[in-house]
Amino acid sequence: MSATDDERARAGAVGLVLARPARLLGVEPFFMEFIAGIEERLAERELSVLLHVVAHQEAELAAYRRWAASGLVDAVAVVNLTADDRRPALLRELELPAVLVGTWEDGPGTARTPAFPAVRTDDAGPVRDALARLLELGHRRVARVSGPAGLLHTRARTAALLEGCRAAGLPDPVVVEGDYSQEAGERLTAGLLRSADRPTAILYDNDVMAVAGLSAARELGVRVPAELSLVAWDDSTLCRLASPPLTTMSVDVHQYGVSVAESVLELVDGLPVTERRSPTARWVPRGSTAPSPARAEVADGAAAR
Structure with a gap:
């Protein structure tokens, strides 16, 4: 397949699901700045962010299933990682490319390299x-x-x-x-x-x-x-x-979003994804x-x- 055909086969979007009360998005600046950073970098490649706000993680899992079945997104950025997080396993099962964003661990107090590339955070x-x-x-x-x-x-x-x-x-x-x-x-x-x-x-x-x-x-x-x-x-x-x-x-939240977008772009291009970290919070x-x-x-x- 030629590069042009490959580009046409792409959805042209990166998925981001936020499992949180929608009312908080209007008053909490963090995610608006974060998304702006992602969009700025993706726009250089004529890609966009598909944002979906849901009430809980079950709805987020359902969104991934729909997106994988319809080919609606090329990859997803997974935020707010949790203890016993079910999302990485589902994304592997769906073969939906993903970048994990933030702290990640495998078991109490044990960090590991996840099955997906990650933009890590020092909390x-x-x-x-x-x-x-x-x-x-x-x-x-x-x-x-x-x-x-x-x-x-x-x-x-x-x-x-x-x-x-x-x-x-x-x-x-x-x-x-x-x-x-x-x-x-x-x-x-x-x-x-x-x-x-x-x-x-x-x-x-x-x-x-x-x-x-x-x-x-x-x-x-x-x-x-x-x-x-x-x-x-x-x-x-x-x-x-x-x-x-x-x-x-x-935290430079805008740059944090840019870093996530750069990892996503490497992922969808089939390139090795560089290990990245979010900007460190400073006093x-x-x-x-x-x-x-x-x-x-x-x-x-x-x-x-």
Whole structure:
């Protein structure tokens, strides 16, 4: 078959299924930036993204079956990998080319090279970095508002925070599970701040929950950053326009999407797929982090003398 005939046989699309509430896509910038990065790179080859939003993973599996039967896509990008994930096995069975995106493991605590190419993410390193920054500021009671516990990147971040706190001689941090929504951020933050031993710093798994947590602290009369430091994962306009602006673990999400598209293009071209990693999240300090209240009191006392 000639190259021209081969191009005509292609569907001209890459599939991306998001198993999450559709209402979150309108308020959470991450996936819009991620998809924009994929589309920018694919457009250079006149390919497009076929986006399908579903309520749960069963519906995602059904979408893959339909796409494989109809030849609607040339390949798929698989995001939000989970513990005991059924998608890789189904995609192998369907012989549907795929790129796995994010953290991947085979069994508890064991990483492996998957049967599909992957664009891997370091979720543990940035958590260790964020914790180190908070420890430097004197924080000893650190909590975390996480994403869904079944996601592998959630588990990796939680494990890194637990290990980091234990290594620093701190008690295990309180970790509460959210769903990336504003409602979860407000409710879970309020619960943490009403506890008897409330944290002096909270790490969030996305920007929306962090901004909502800032609002909850304000409602309860807890001053940020004088009494409470907040750190968001993923930077966005929401974080920059908050008052005070939120410190973030910032990821170049657009470049992340570009990297996924490059792996997909190599895959559909029948080339060896380069091992790629997403850009590493980096600490961007803003007005929502400051020395812990205890350290601030010591500094104020020293200044008074």
